Amino acid sequence: QVTLSESGGGLVQAGGSLRLSCAATVSGRTFSSYAMGWFRQAPGKEREFVAYINWNGGRRSYADSAKGRFTIFRENAKNTVYLQMNSLQPEDPDVYYCATAWQSERVESTPDYWGPGTQVAVSS
16 A cells, blocks of 8 residues: 655746655565655546656656656655756646556556646746
């Protein structure tokens, strides 16, 4: 069982930065055994993949919209995964969610566990 809780959202000016955090509470397995992902969803739109990190940070992947601006990283000792977002643009505001799955290969497509989300807003 995994419980996820995001934080760090807020209002930022265009071109600014935010760092989102996702704290995990796990049972049955260690946090370090889970691959993790970040997703986002705008009102009226489908939830979309943003970034993925494997168990030790050795493999990461990003949506095209995030490449070069966002960085996903993790601290297994703190049971936490982060999303550093730079150069935020007016099209970036969304609710951002962290997620994970029992099988690493499903994190990007069909996660089993989701956090409640954190809101990001960008002012122009």
